[in-house]
Amino acid sequence: MKTYLECIPCFIRQSLELARMVTDDPDLRERLMRESLKMAQSLDFSDSPPALAQKMHRRAREISGVSDPYLEAKIKFNRFALNLYPELDAMVRQSRDPFETAVRLAIAGNIIDFGVKLALKDEEVHHSIEQALEAPLDRDAVTALRDAIERSSSILYLGDNAGEIVLDRLLIELLPRHKVAFVVKGAPIINDALMEDAREAGITDLVEVIDSGAAVPGTILSECSPGFQERFEAADLVIAKGQGNYETLSEEDKHIFFLLKAKCPVIAQDIGCEIGSINILEKRTASKVPS
Amino acid sequence: MKTYLECIPCFIRQSLELARMVTDDPDLRERLMRESLKMAQSLDFSDSPPALAQKMHRRAREISGVSDPYLEAKIKFNRFALNLYPELDAMVRQSRDPFETAVRLAIAGNIIDFGVKLALKDEEVHHSIEQALEAPLDRDAVTALRDAIERSSSILYLGDNAGEIVLDRLLIELLPRHKVAFVVKGAPIINDALMEDAREAGITDLVEVIDSGAAVPGTILSECSPGFQERFEAADLVIAKGQGNYETLSEEDKHIFFLLKAKCPVIAQDIGCEIGSINILEKRTASKVPS
Numbered sequence: 001m002k003t004y005l006e007c008i009p010c011f012i013r014q015s016l017e018l019a020r021m022v023t024d025d026p027d028l029r030e031r032l033m034r035e036s037l038k039m040a041q042s043l044d045f046s047d048s049p050p051a052l053a054q055k056m057h058r059r060a061r062e063i064s065g066v067s068d069p070y071l072e073a074k075i076k077f078n079r080f081a082l083n084l085y086p087e088l089d090a091m092v093r094q095s096r097d098p099f100e101t102a103v104r105l106a107i108a109g110n111i112i113d114f115g116v117k118l119a120l121k122d123e124e125v126h127h128s129i130e131q132a133l134e135a136p137l138d139r140d141a142v143t144a145l146r147d148a149i150e151r152s153s154s155i156l157y158l159g160d161n162a163g164e165i166v167l168d169r170l171l172i173e174l175l176p177r178h179k180v181a182f183v184v185k186g187a188p189i190i191n192d193a194l195m196e197d198a199r200e201a202g203i204t205d206l207v208e209v210i211d212s213g214a215a216v217p218g219t220i221l222s223e224c225s226p227g228f229q230e231r232f233e234a235a236d237l238v239i240a241k242g243q244g245n246y247e248t249l250s251e252e253d254k255h256i257f258f259l260l261k262a263k264c265p266v267i268a269q270d271i272g273c274e275i276g277s278i279n280i281l282e283k284r285t286a287s288k289v290p291s
Numbered sequence: 292m293k294t295y296l297e298c299i300p301c302f303i304r305q306s307l308e309l310a311r312m313v314t315d316d317p318d319l320r321e322r323l324m325r326e327s328l329k330m331a332q333s334l335d336f337s338d339s340p341p342a343l344a345q346k347m348h349r350r351a352r353e354i355s356g357v358s359d360p361y362l363e364a365k366i367k368f369n370r371f372a373l374n375l376y377p378e379l380d381a382m383v384r385q386s387r388d389p390f391e392t393a394v395r396l397a398i399a400g401n402i403i404d405f406g407v408k409l410a411l412k413d414e415e416v417h418h419s420i421e422q423a424l425e426a427p428l429d430r431d432a433v434t435a436l437r438d439a440i441e442r443s444s445s446i447l448y449l450g451d452n453a454g455e456i457v458l459d460r461l462l463i464e465l466l467p468r469h470k471v472a473f474v475v476k477g478a479p480i481i482n483d484a485l486m487e488d489a490r491e492a493g494i495t496d497l498v499e500v501i502d503s504g505a506a507v508p509g510t511i512l513s514e515c516s517p518g519f520q521e522r523f524e525a526a527d528l529v530i531a532k533g534q535g536n537y538e539t540l541s542e543e544d545k546h547i548f549f550l551l552k553a554k555c556p557v558i559a560q561d562i563g564c565e566i567g568s569i570n571i572l573e574k575r576t577a578s579k580v581p582s
Contacts, residue, residue, distance in 0.1 A: 005307060005310070005317075005320055005321060005324055006307065008303055008307060008324055008328070009300060009303045009304040009307055012299055012300045012303040012331075013300040016296060016297065016299060016300055019296070026296075029296055030296060030336065033296055033299055034332050037299070037328050037329075037331050037332035038328075038332050040303075040328050041325050041328040041329050041332060045321065
């Protein structure tokens with residue numbers, strides 16, 4: 001997905017939040033804001049939104065020396081989600097269709113996205129879970145995902161945020177685990193999950209976990225490590241969580257299921273869905289359409 | 292009031308709204324956004340927020356050739372408020388304290404501020420009115436305003452927005468009109484009231500109406516016409532409506548009553564009030580404190 005003009009005010013809001021996170025020094029905050037405005041000014045709109053986010057955060061790290069400003073918040077949301085886990089796990093097991101319930105809950109967890117909303121409250125996560133269990137969901141897409149998983153021999157599950165990945169675990173538990181690799185980011189970027197978050201969430205005990213090699217809130221393949229690029233190329237199915245992965249991979253010629261909550265008007269318009277809706281979007285390859 | 296770092300995302304949001312208002316051409320919109328980002332980048336934070344708004348809107352006029360993008364919306368809100376007028380007028384007359392009720396309604400009208408919120412709905416104006424009639428209001432400030440009006444021989448009433456000024460009229464009707472001059476902006480800026488709005492609102496039939504000579508969403512004295520500057524200097528009391536006038540005049544050495552609804556977190560913090568609250572703030576001169 002390209003960057004829309006409508007993304008710009010959101011970037012600038014994020015850059016203010018970032019400046020406040022990394023320093024208390026008013027002069028440094030001002031400098032960071034001016035640098036972000038400059039980057040936005042020379043933005044290439046054909047890039048996806050996470051490309052600018054990456055640059056903005058890199059510059060903030062360089063200027064402030066703070067490498068992981070969201071660390072505390074990531075730990076907090078991992079713990080919060082782990083506390084919910086037993087109840088959600090029981091919910092999945094007792095439901096009429098555990099796979100669909102796990103899909104819904106994994107998407108519900110996508111509310112924990114500090115790029116969209118930094119001051120997220122616990123209640124909003126609870127609300128997102130309740131809503132995801134009841135909300136309309138494309139049943140055909142659920143079936144297509146189920147079938148694709150069964151047919152695939154190598155599945156990459158691109159994780160999104162800390163905390164959220166605990167809810168992904170519900171779904172991962174139901175997958176043919178030997179076929180699955182879970183992907184985290186290569187270095188801190190917003191509240192995106194890293195290897196230590198996957199460990200904290202218990203995912204490293206379930207499936208192979210690899211990292212993308214990049215500090216991008218999404219998956220810009222050219223920024224990823226050669227090792228990850230090979231894995232991506234080799235996978236016959238990708239399950240991609242969250243807006244950032246949609247923004248960076250929606251035009252990729254790959255069989256991908258995007259699982260996300262549409263949290264911003266730009267994404268909702270690009271997808272053609274309501275803001276707040278839960279979505280499974282199948283992207284088929286142009287070359288070989290899966291039967 | 293100086294510009295806070297927190298004002299920047301709001302500027303950029305406004306610049307996007309402005310770009311959409313003045314043109315349908317995506318390239319022109321992009322150019323306008325880039326220009327606004329550039330202006331924000333080189334911003335002098337010791338200037339008040341309306342100074343940047345003025346520059347941004349001037350550049351948009353130059354680039355797009357559209358001189359008054361909010362004209363239609365201004366006409367709409369004038370009509371909307373005029374339709375409410377008879378009912379509000381009766382409310383004032385029948386109230387226990389017509390002056391205080393008129394003050395409350397004048398402040399309620401300050402919700403009609405497209406700088407803060409462009410997509411304002413009629414219901415929000417109704418809600419603002421209901422809230423203003425019930426909300427806590429500094430009674431001592433009401434008394435101080437009443438006394439100051441009585442004592443003053445020359446009063447400047449700085450209007451704010453189209454539509455809103457119809458609610459100001461309720462208060463103007465109760466003032467010693469021969470002492471009052473109502474002030475509109477010198478040229479189009481956001482939805483700020485101009486001479487034709489004052490005429491439409493019926494204010495030109497009540498009191499002298501002059502313009503500031505500037506296209507600033509507030510009152511930056513150095514930008515105003517020499518004629519207005521003289522009038523400002525000569526007035527012994529200023530009643531200043533809205534956030535923009537507060538932002539530009541809060542540090543002026545002048546006896547001013549600011550009547551405003553605090554609609555943004557930055558202003559609320561600067562004043563030390565709740566967002567959404569209605570406020571009368573008295574600014575006394577340093578030289579001679581009114582007894």
